[in-house]
Amino acid sequence: RMFYTCGPNEAMVVSGCGRSPPLMIAGGRVFVFPCIQQIQRISLNTLTLNVKSDKVYTRHGVPISVTGIAQVKIQGQNKEMLAAACQMFMGMSEVEIAQIALETLEGHQRAIIAHLTVEEIYQDRKKFSEQVFKVASSDLLNMGIGVVSYTLKDVHDDQNYLSSLGKARTAQVQRDARIGEAQFKRDAVIREAHAMQEKISAQYKNEIEMAKAQRDFELKKAAYDMEVNTKKAESEMAYQLQVAKTKQRIEEEKMQVQVVERTQQITLQEQEITRREKELEAKVQKPAEAERYRIEKLAEAEKLQLIMEAEAEAEAIRMRGEAEAFALEAKGRAEAEQMAKKAEAFKQYKEGAMVDMLLEKLPLMAEEISKPLCAAQKVTMVSSGGSEVGAAKLTGEVLEIMTRLPSAVEKLTGVKISQVTRLTSAMKSL
DSSP states (O other): OOEEEOOTTEEEEEEETTEEEEEEEESSEEEOOTTTEEEEEEEOOOEEEEEEEEEEEOTTSOEEEEEEEEEEEEOSSOHHHHHHHHHHHTTOOHHHHHHHHHHHHHHHHHHHHHTSOHHHHHHOHHHHHHHHHHHHHHHHHHTTEEEEEEEEEEEEOSSSHHHHHHHHHHHHHHHHHHHHHHHHHHHHHHHHHHHHHHHHHHHHHHHHHHHHHHHHHHHHHHHHHHHHHHHHHHHHHHHHHHHHHHHHHHHHHHHHHHHHHHHHHHHHHHHHHHHHHHHHIIIIIHHHHHHHHHHHHHHHHHHHHHHHHHHHHHHHHHHHHHHHHHHHHHHHHHHHHHHHHHHHHHHHHTHHHHHHHHHHHHHHHHHHHHHHHHHOSOOOOOOOSSSOOSHHHHHHHHHHHHHTHHHHHHHHHOOOGGGGHHHHHHHHHO
16 A cells, blocks of 8 residues: 545655655645555544642632633644644554643643633633633644633632632622612602692792783783773863963963063163273273382382391391300310319419319309308298307308318318418419
8 A cells, every 4th residue: 555645634754865844734634655655644623621729829829729721732733833743643543642632732731721810711711712712822833732721610619619609799780689679769759759749839830921921911901990990081181281371371471471572671781880890990900900000019029128137137237246265266266275274283383282272262162162151031030049040150151061161171172271372372372
C-alpha cells in the first residue's frame, strides 16, 4: 500500500527519504514510498475538558471550588501550530493530549482564582472566563492547541460563603420588592388623590362658570337699565340745558360790556399814573439826584481827609517810638556802664560792697516791716505806765527791729558793718 488518505479531523505526517522537513497534510491524501518513508497520524478532534479546581484560596483567603468547561483542539490549518503539536503530541492518544491540556488549563484557572475575590468570580463570571481563556490560550498556542471556548460551569464552597451572599442578595431583592409594593401603593393613593382633586376642580370650575354666566347676565341687564335711564335723563335735562345755555349767553354779553367799561377805566388810570410819574420826576427826582451827588463828593473828601490825618498820626507815632527807643537805648547804656563800675568796685572792695548794698536796701526793708502796721484798720494799745504810748511806740518798735539787722548780717555773711565804714565812704565817693 503506497497511497494514504485522511479525513478533515485528522492530519498525516510523512517523514523519511526525501521528506525533510516532514510533510504534514490535514484532511487530504499523500503518496508514501514503502521502506524509505514513514507515515504517522495525529487527531484534530475537538476535546472537551472538565477543568476542576477544588478548594482554591481566593485573594481574601476564602477557599472555593470552581468547575469550568473548555473546548480545545489542535489547529490543523496553521502549519506552524500543527508542526508544534506534532513535535509535542505525535504518538500520543487523545486521552493523553486532553490530560496535558487539562492540567495546563487547571493551573491557569487556579492562578486566576487566587488573584480574584469570591464576589468578583461569582458576580462577574464572564470576566473570569475571559481571563482564563486569555491566559490559557497563550500557553496552549505554543503547544499547537487552540482554545475554542471556555465557560465557567460551577462555583461552590464548603464554608457557606456563597449562600451568605445569596441570602444578602435575596434580602435585598425582598427589600426592593417591598419598597416597590409600597411605592406602587403610594402611587395608587397619589393617583386617586389626583383624580379626586381633578373631580373637585372640575366641579368648582363648573360652579365658577355658572357664577360667571350669572354675573354676565346681571352686568348686561344693569348696562341695559343704565342705558335706558340715561336716555330718559338726557331727554329730561335737554330742556333745562337749553335754558341754562340761554341764560349763560345773556350773562356773557353782560360781562363783555363790563369788561369794556373796565378796560376804559384802566386806560384812564394808566394815563393818570404816567402824568404823575413825570410830574414827580420833574419836582422830586432830579433835585434828589443832585443832592445825592453833592453828598457823595463831600463824603469822598472827608474820607480822603481822614486817611491823610491817620497817615500823619501814624508817622508821628513812629517818630516818637524811634525817639523813645533811642532814649531807652542811651539810658540802658548808661545803666550798663554804671553796673560795670559797680561790679569792678565789688571785685575790689568785696565786704564793703556788700555793706553798701545793705545800707541802700535799709529803707525798703523798713517799708516792708511797717506794711503790716499800715494795713491794720484799727490798733488798740495798752500801756503799763512806764513806757511810751501811741505813734512814738510804733516808730520805736520799727527802729528796734532795724537795729538788729547788723547783727543778723554779721551772722549771715561774717562781715562787721562798723569795720567797713571807711570802705563804704570810699565807694560812695566813687
